[in-house]
Amino acid sequence: MTDIEEKSDVDVFEETSSKAPGDEDRDWVRLPRCDLLSIEEADELLRWRPATLVAVVGERKSGKTTLITEIYERFLRGPFAGQLFCYSQTLLGFEKKSYPSRADSRADKPDTARTSTQDGLRFFHLGLVSSSASQRADLLITERAGEVYRNARDRPAESKTLMELAKARTVVFILDGERVGNDKTRAEAFASIRGMIRAFSDAGSISVGAEIQLVTTKVDLLSGDAAAEALTALSEFEDRLFRSYSGRFAKVTYWRTAARDPKGQMEPAWGVAPVLQSWVDPPRLPRGPTPVIPKLDDEFDRLLLRRGQSA
């Protein structure tokens, strides 16, 4: 066999076997993470930098995902809620959820991509910098199907497995303004949210250091004379909730929003800025009693005092 024959006889596929194991992996370029984060990926982010966890809880179609994607949409236009957008590990996740709301989707009316129970728990990530103090804050905001929260409401022991409730600094209960506006569905909408808060808090699933928020969505559907009764009922519901839970959690607050009024009569993300601001603000937990310092009189104690004064 000549030299040339020998070479042409070489099987090109054999060449790869001469590579060390793992070489193939190095040929691939690792793209940055961009879809919604899994629990493991969120953990990885938390090992890199601190982030505040916000759990968004509520019935299916109550407006949970739209509230979050509209915050992202505001940042596409510039600063929002006193914050500048700085970075996100979930840009594609935001884009996928927002796409049906855009003219590009050619849908008749704006919509939000549906959240499936099979997706389990996922997170949006927002890295923000405050426009005034240039302070960086990272938010991890949960995305989970409403059916899961409804099932856990009916079987409270299961709410213990919803780790976002225990870990969140802020637990946001979403009340569907559309259902509040309709007198046939109003009582059930209130009962559903009241039931969730009661079930999760009685089961001890929410951290007592958390802020509990009630966010009523779609308030664009609560305008006009016909809505006066709904608004009165809503105010009573907010007051009662505040009184019932104020002593049990670090803070209880309520808000009203219209993240995306399809008629365009209310500005986009109406009422959302103060809600986002509250997620970014560090918790103002009540200060414990000032410790009583024993009399310090030897030389080491004095050194400690001098260091304390010079700090």
Ligand SMILES: Nc1nc2c(ncn2[C@@H]2O[C@H](COP(=O)(O)OP(=O)(O)O)[C@@H](O)[C@H]2O)c(=O)[nH]1
């Ligand atoms: N009128 C009105 N509709 C809204 C608003 N926010 C969301 N929606 C609509 O409510 C429906 C459910 O929203 P979505 O965010 O998917 O609810 P989720 O299932 O709780 O995540 C969608 O069709 C949205 O377009 C709002 O501020 N006003």
Ligand SMILES: [Mg+2]
């Ligand atoms: Mg959703």
